[in-house]
Amino acid sequence: MEHEQQRNLTADVLTLPIIEGSLLKMSSLIAQSFLNDPLVISAKQSLLAALKQHQQSIDGIRPPDQERAQSYEETIAAFNQVRGGNLYFPYLGSGIGRGSLVELEDGSVKYDFINGIGVHHFGHSHPQLIEAAIEAALGDTIMQGNLQQNKASYTFSRRLVDAANANGARFDHCFLTSTGVMAGENALKIAMQKKHPANRVIAFERCFAGRTMTFSQITDKPGFRAGLPVNLTVDYVPFYDEQRPEESTRASIKALKSHLQRYPGQHAAMVFELIQGEGGFYTAPPEFHRALMETCQENNVAVLVDEVQTFSRTTELFAFQYLGLDDMVDLVWLGKASQVCATLFRKDYAPKPGLLSQTFTASSTAIAAGSVILDELLTGGYFGTDGKIAAFHEHFKNHLEAIDERNPGLIAGPWGLGAMVAFTPFQGDAAKAGALTKALYNNGVMGFVAGGQPTRLRFLLPVGGVELKDIDEVAKIIEQTLVSMAD
Ligand SMILES: Cc1ncc(COP(=O)(O)O)c(C=O)c1O
8 A cells, every 4th residue: 555655746747848947747658657566576576685694694705615626727718718818806796795795606705895906996796776777677678879869868967967067167078888988089079170180198107098999099008009100199297296296396397388289270179187097096275176177178188087097086976076176177087987978068068069979878777776876975975075985085095004113114105085095015016916916816806906007906996885994904914914914
């Protein structure tokens, strides 16, 4: 009976947001009646109850099951062979987890503090995401795309634009896509079309932007573009150096101005990775970015911000909001945590027909999960100086500082911001940092290296799935592992 009443409320009376100011009464769609059918609701409840029950067995790290060891190793070897290169970790997930803990096919349970390099922002087997995924799986198609999309694509895009504009930015449009680098490609295409015939790009030294043919030219790693033709000319500006704040800011502005003078009118855009992710979690204050952005604007160079890694990891939804750069950004793109990637731009940058299109944007599940994540992030107390992200950061940072105090010389740092936390082990030696990452994996904690010289060990916290006590456990394992590897 209660179900019936609820159903009448949610399904039978709906509003049409498209028709301004009017509330139209409509009868329920078949799709809504289906999702609100007591049979569907109770099946969903049963699935979620079973999930909860089985998750209870995931209550801490666990070593691999010896009986599975041989077949696990064989599968990993076969996988390495078929993919044509070794996996970084011998990781094969079993398909279930609980928050920051995940079960692997070898029966082990580990803390996942890297989350597919920031994709599983709400951890493993999050009940709300599973619920959204079940509903999406009951939808009519697996994929959503350019020619035919369901309403969820619209709602997600609208919410992203509104959230990005919350502090004064003025984005009008959102174009969805399936990978971070493709969202970046779309942004760059839009900017280059607008600034044509300017065709050079500026980026930060040590930046990471992705690995398509074009973005391999922007990513500042020679090894990542070895053998590729140069299809984009990129000029580099050094990033902020916290050891030399004023001097490095002056040096970066000088480098930018000298590129602009050497090739007058030839730069279409500058790509800002506001907090360097793959480069090693390097941060810069707002004045640094603002000074460079102002120089770009004075010289008709579009200000492009890559938030693929930073989105929802600072104490604001976007890093440009955290840094108060809302008035400076022309285009921004995001990915990873959002599940669906997106490019946001103003109407004065609107591309000509034909520039952007693609067969599919993402799976229905990714869009449904992305919508839940966005809602939860915006309403669940994650942001602000007293929000969950700040609290997780502080807790982890305190632990790392205490480890440093107890074991002088083993680590430096911590570095990073919000859900991005890193430290430099063993004076930044690349081989030792790699060995530490693997040893931590074997001891039940997944992190990942970043940067080159020095090499850092970084963590991307699953903010929607982690608890303070998980951070306590992880810190304990980090300290034990570090000490066991010290000379
Ligand atoms: C800053 C930044 N930009 C772009 C990308 C590329 O994203 P994707 O791998 O989803 O294409 C990444 C991925 O790590 C990133 O960190």
